[in-house]
Amino acid sequence: MTGLVYHVSPGGRLTGTLRVPGDKSISHRAIMLGAVAEGETHVTGFLEGEDCLATMRAFRAMGVTIEGPEAGRVRISGVGLHGLRAPAAPLDMGNSGTAMRLMAGLLAGQRFDSVLVGDASLSRRPMRRITEPLRRMGAHIDTSPEGTPPLHIHGGARLHGIDYAMPMASAQVKSCLLLAGLYAQGRTCVTEPAPTRDHTERMLRGLGYAVERSGLKVCLEGGGRLQGGAMDVPADISSAAFFLVGASIAAGSDLVLRHVGVNPTRTGVIEILRRMGGRIQIEHAHEAGGEPVADLRVEAAELQGIDIPESLVPLAIDEFPALFVAAACARGTTRLRGAAELRVKESDRIGVMAEGLQALGIEAEPLPDGIVIQGGTLRGGTVHSHGDHRVAMAFAMAALRAAEPVRILDCDNVNTSFPGFVSMARAVGLGIQEEPDGG
Numbered sequence: 286m287t288g289l290v291y292h293v294s295p296g297g298r299l300t301g302t303l304r305v306p307g308d309k310s311i312s313h314r315a316i317m318l319g320a321v322a323e324g325e326t327h328v329t330g331f332l333e334g335e336d337c338l339a340t341m342r343a344f345r346a347m348g349v350t351i352e353g354p355e356a357g358r359v360r361i362s363g364v365g366l367h368g369l370r371a372p373a374a375p376l377d378m379g380n381s382g383t384a385m386r387l388m389a390g391l392l393a394g395q396r397f398d399s400v401l402v403g404d405a406s407l408s409r410r411p412m413r414r415i416t417e418p419l420r421r422m423g424a425h426i427d428t429s430p431e432g433t434p435p436l437h438i439h440g441g442a443r444l445h446g447i448d449y450a451m452p453m454a455s456a457q458v459k460s461c462l463l464l465a466g467l468y469a470q471g472r473t474c475v476t477e478p479a480p481t482r483d484h485t486e487r488m489l490r491g492l493g494y495a496v497e498r499s500g501l502k503v504c505l506e507g508g509g510r511l512q513g514g515a516m517d518v519p520a521d522i523s524s525a526a527f528f529l530v531g532a533s534i535a536a537g538s539d540l541v542l543r544h545v546g547v548n549p550t551r552t553g554v555i556e557i558l559r560r561m562g563g564r565i566q567i568e569h570a571h572e573a574g575g576e577p578v579a580d581l582r583v584e585a586a587e588l589q590g591i592d593i594p595e596s597l598v599p600l601a602i603d604e605f606p607a608l609f610v611a612a613a614c615a616r617g618t619t620r621l622r623g624a625a626e627l628r629v630k631e632s633d634r635i636g637v638m639a640e641g642l643q644a645l646g647i648e649a650e651p652l653p654d655g656i657v658i659q660g661g662t663l664r665g666g667t668v669h670s671h672g673d674h675r676v677a678m679a680f681a682m683a684a685l686r687a688a689e690p691v692r693i694l695d696c697d698n699v700n701t702s703f704p705g706f707v708s709m710a711r712a713v714g715l716g717i718q719e720e721p722d723g724g
Contacts, residue, residue, distance in 0.1 A: 288697035291677065291707070293684035294716030295665055295691070298537040298585070301713045305525050307332035307357060307518040308546050309702050310456075311484050311576065313340050313383050315516045316351070317391060317464070319361035320344040321369065322492050322511035328359040330518035330544075336381035336701045343376040343388065344369075363513045366467060371397035375435065378403045380631060380674075380701045383457055386415050387485075389436055390461035393424035394468020397440040406631050406672055406698075408434045415461045418449050422465055422473070446471035446507060453626065454599040456481035456550075459503070463489070463496075466505050474504040479599045482550040484576070488516070491575040517574035519546035523675075524703050525581065526554045526604040531682035531715065532583040533563045534614040540713060541568075542581040549577070553601025557608055561588040561615055590617035590660055598624045606679035609638045612658040613647045614686045621655035628653075631698070632673035641668035641680055645687065665689025674698040678706060681717055694722065 312332040317340065319326030331337065333354045341351055341359075348370035353359035378385040378401055385401050389412070392399045402408070413432035420426065425439035446469045451458055459475045463485055466473025478501070486496045486503055492511040497504045525542045532538035547555075547567065555565055564586045570579040588611055598621075601608065605627055612619035627634040635651045642649040644666050648659035665687040670677035677696040684691040696719065699706050707719050 288695050288722055289719050290722050291681055291693040291696050292718045292720070293681050293691045293693070295684055295687040295689055297685055297714050297716055298535045299528060299532040299540045299714045300538060302541045302543060303528060303709060303713055304543040305520045305528070305709070306334065306703055306705070308521040309334065309336060309523065310383060310482060311518045311546070312337040313381070313387065314484055314488050315518060316340045316344055316361065317387060318488050318492055318511060319363055319513060319516070320349040321366050321391070322363035322513040323365045324363055324513035326361040326363060326513040326516060328361070328516045328518060329357055331357045331359045332518065332521065333357065334700060334702050334704050335379055336384060339377060339379040339381060340384045343378070346372040346374070346376060361513070366511065369395055372399060375400035375402045378407060380404050380407055380698055382407060382410050385434065385436065386412070386457040386461045387464060389415055389419065389426065389438065390464035392438045393419050393422070393426065393442065393465045394444050395440050399438045399440070401434060401436040401438070403434050410434070411629055412436060414453070414455065414458050418447065418462055419465055421447050421449070422469055424465065444469035446473040448474045450476045451478060454479040454481050455626070460485040463503065463505060466507055467509070469507040472504055472506050474502055476502045479596065480550055481599045482548065484548065487575045491516070515574065519573060519576055519578040520544050522546050522551050522554065523603045526607045527678045527682050528713070529554060529558060529565060529581065529583050530607040530611045531685055533558055533586050533588060533611060535685035536585050538583070538585040540583050542583070544578050545581050547577050547579045550600060553597040554604035554608060556597055557593055557601055558611060560591050561611060562586050563588060588615035590615045590619040593619065593621045595623035602626055603675065606634055606638055606675040607682065609642065609656065609658060610679050610683045613642050613660060613663060613683065615660040617660055619658045619660070622652065623654055625654040630673070632671040632676060634673065634676065637671050637673060637676055638679070641676065644668050645683060645691065663687040665691050667692040667694065669694045670696055672698050674702050678703065681710065681715065685715065
């Protein structure tokens, strides 16, 4: 028994109006920063997926009172930067690399010891990218010999600010170091080689903490305070991406996605689809809770293969499984380079997506840092998601252009980021069913 299987009928189109669940990145940060703020924080639009619930459980285990979630509403009674208490057991981050890496920064400055663990997938993911700069700040952290979880964080370390140039663009590393910087003496600065999502900086400012940005460098001083407030979590563009691709590739589709976060550090998927010939309109743009949001209208289009600019890679890093399906349905060749980060996500997304596309009859050549996909005719068949939620949802959308049904194995982890995916996808026209493996 390897978990849930998706059976997706071939063809169809996506029509209607949809609001996908709340943004996972922002939901994680809302719990973390609300917990160490002073006073109450009220969150609306919270993503009730397994990853974000794991973050919530971790802070409850450290003495924070959190009410909800109820219909996306959460009330957090913040304990201040120094009010967390030692947990009685290791903190389980489940499948979430975001939670583990950001929590490591937050916990590095605490007075107590803590241990961060995760599931089998997370336990294979690299952590040296955060442990090395954290150690330079004075943190005491132990990992496995391979530099993977569990993370043993020793309390009582005296952190000091550093000026760190990241070798690879990563919002998780940047955010980890900024959260550690809250507890550090002096100034912490992080310089990124390319822009990455800036939700942490926006949320810190929204809670009254001074953050300075100059070009690709972001800095803060340790020793300040966070003041609780209201947070509105927009719909997750990473979840919307599957429907942006599905409606783009399925003839006759016309779909509106409501209240989607369109932070400019996250809109690479829109830019890439537009370069491929996608018809996506941004409507009713406004700001909510410090984040830009809008409705997205997407209509079917004849897509063309492109060379994806490396500058867009950090702005679409989580959306590439869906974009690879778009490339499979496009005329001509799509090439991606400079995306080695995809090899160490919840799965090796380059290898796993290439394998799945090949199983469906598409020419896909994996590269060490990317992929070359030749657009063609999807024939249907069985693919394995390798427990990766984004891979599973991407191949579900591929069925819209397949000649035969598509069967996707090991889909349990879709609930980590998109609870209700199957019912929501079915409501707008995808012929998808789920059942236990062997059922």
